[in-house]
Amino acid sequence: MKKSLKLPQKLMLLGSGELGKEFVIAAQRLGNYIIAVDRYANAPAMQVADCSEVISMLSANDLEAVVSKHQPDFIIPEIEAIRTEKLQEFEERGITVIPTAAATNYTMNRDRIRELAHQELGVRTAKYGYAVSLEELISVSEKIGFPNVVKPVMSSSGKGQSVVNDKTEVEKAWNYAIDNSRGDSQKVIVEEFINFEIEITLLTIKQWNAETIFCPPIGHRQERGDYQESWQPANISDDKILASQAIAKKVTDALGGAGIFGVEFFITKDEVIFSELSPRPHDTGMVTLISQNLNEFELHLRAILGLPIPNIQQLGYAASAVILADKKSDAITFTGVAQALTETDVDIRLFGKPTAHPYRRMGVALAKGKDENSAREKASKAASKIKLN
Numbered sequence: 001m002k003k004s005l006k007l008p009q010k011l012m013l014l015g016s017g018e019l020g021k022e023f024v025i026a027a028q029r030l031g032n033y034i035i036a037v038d039r040y041a042n043a044p045a046m047q048v049a050d051c052s053e054v055i056s057m058l059s060a061n062d063l064e065a066v067v068s069k070h071q072p073d074f075i076i077p078e079i080e081a082i083r084t085e086k087l088q089e090f091e092e093r094g095i096t097v098i099p100t101a102a103a104t105n106y107t108m109n110r111d112r113i114r115e116l117a118h119q120e121l122g123v124r125t126a127k128y129g130y131a132v133s134l135e136e137l138i139s140v141s142e143k144i145g146f147p148n149v150v151k152p153v154m155s156s157s158g159k160g161q162s163v164v165n166d167k168t169e170v171e172k173a174w175n176y177a178i179d180n181s182r183g184d185s186q187k188v189i190v191e192e193f194i195n196f197e198i199e200i201t202l203l204t205i206k207q208w209n210a211e212t213i214f215c216p217p218i219g220h221r222q223e224r225g226d227y228q229e230s231w232q233p234a235n236i237s238d239d240k241i242l243a244s245q246a247i248a249k250k251v252t253d254a255l256g257g258a259g260i261f262g263v264e265f266f267i268t269k270d271e272v273i274f275s276e277l278s279p280r281p282h283d284t285g286m287v288t289l290i291s292q293n294l295n296e297f298e299l300h301l302r303a304i305l306g307l308p309i310p311n312i313q314q315l316g317y318a319a320s321a322v323i324l325a326d327k328k329s330d331a332i333t334f335t336g337v338a339q340a341l342t343e344t345d346v347d348i349r350l351f352g353k354p355t356a357h358p359y360r361r362m363g364v365a366l367a368k369g370k371d372e373n374s375a376r377e378k379a380s381k382a383a384s385k386i387k388l389n
């Protein structure tokens with residue numbers, strides 16, 4: 001990392017969804033120049049960036065073309081589905097890839113990050129196995145036991161994931177995983193189903209020249225493998241917070257580089273179990289748009305640029321609840337925004353995605369409350385008022 005930082009820097013964002021949009025806003029506030037890239041035009045982050053490019057981020061040639069054209073100082077992946085081998089090449093040519101090119105490759109493959117955490121670092125994870133055919137899935141499932149969770153090794157936001165209760169459901173889970181796998185990967189992971197009390201995201205900030213620091217844990221609830229609501233602080237013991245911080249530090253140290261990571265854990269009565277991590281802001285971390293003095297996007301930016309983070313202040317009980325589409329549409333309008341904003345300490349983000357399909361995340365409601373329940377209720381109530389027409 002360069003010693004004397006000059007602003008503006010040229011930042012290329014690979015992926016331009018809702019997380020990228022808030023990141024671009026944070027980066028613009030310090031006057032940086034941002035090129036927002038995604039697979040479709042008018043993506044959320046493109047609406048606030050200096051310029052944009054529509055390419056296939058899985059194509060090495062397309063990536064080469066936009067990087068040669070813009071010559072960015074930093075490449076900042078925002079999604080997983082990127083030709084990460086090409087990022088390695090950019091890194092070798094002197095462009096800083098966030099957090100590192102290797103980290104993006106580890107985390108886009110569930111098997112690679114799992115091997116790193118469990119085999120190399122000895123971190124506790126759910127019991128797991130892999131399968132590349134239905135026959136193998138049947139035998140691995142029996143070894144792991146039921147219920148278990150089957151996921152494509154390459155997917156995110158719960159795509160292709162299912163809970164398998166017994167042997168009769170294995171074939172359906174196999175077909176679902178293969179149909180929803182990213183790229184042409186035919187490999188699935190089977191995990192022991194963890195009956196957790198709560199699951200959390202520990203936002204972990206890895207810095208170039210300062211200690212790793214953490215945000216207070218974020219609790220969240222998922223459906224279909226996708227986040228529905230999150231809240232901060234999550235009510236877990238100090239011991240478990242320290243245990244999760246130690247694991248997050250171990251894994252992020254092994255990945256290297258700088259930036260924010262969303263490290264996911266299952267918390268049971270007696271254990272802290274590592275699940276996976278995002279080497280970038282996390283969707284459940286959108287709660288920090290209302291719950292902290294510096295949100296996860298501002299923290300990511302500061303960590304990337306090597307700017308100081310003197311303190312992270314948590315501002316009290318807060319929650320986020322997602323606003324999902326319930327139909328297909330390419331003429332997006334919303335009603336109910338005024339109704340959603342009637343209560344104090346409630347805010348809304350509508351991402352500006354140009355098209356909708358069922359369950360696509362279109363916005364998020366944010367709220368503060370006197371306690372966890374009140375914050376969660378306020379956020380969910382506000383989200384429920386917003387209707388996609």
Ligand SMILES: Nc1ncnc2c1ncn2[C@@H]1O[C@H](COP(=O)(O)OP(=O)(O)OP(=O)(O)O)[C@@H](O)[C@H]1O
Nearest residue numbers: 126149155156157158159191192193194222225226
């Ligand atoms: N082994 C497991 N036991 C119990 N629940 C699980 C297990 N694996 C996944 N889940 C549930 O499914 C959710 C999504 O799983 P996971 O984080 O692995 O998927 P993902 O597709 O990477 O999602 P994202 O990209 O949004 O993080 C988890 O947050 C959890 O609620």
Ligand SMILES: NCC(=O)N[C@@H]1O[C@H](COP(=O)([O-])[O-])[C@@H](O)[C@H]1O
Nearest residue numbers: 015016017018019020157283360361
């Ligand atoms: N769990 C990962 C995650 O939340 N990623 C966020 O969703 C966008 C894709 O949304 P889309 O599928 O609606 O285009 C990504 O670009 C990122 O902002």
Ligand SMILES: [Mg+2]
Nearest residue numbers: 157264275276
């Ligand atoms: Mg996850």
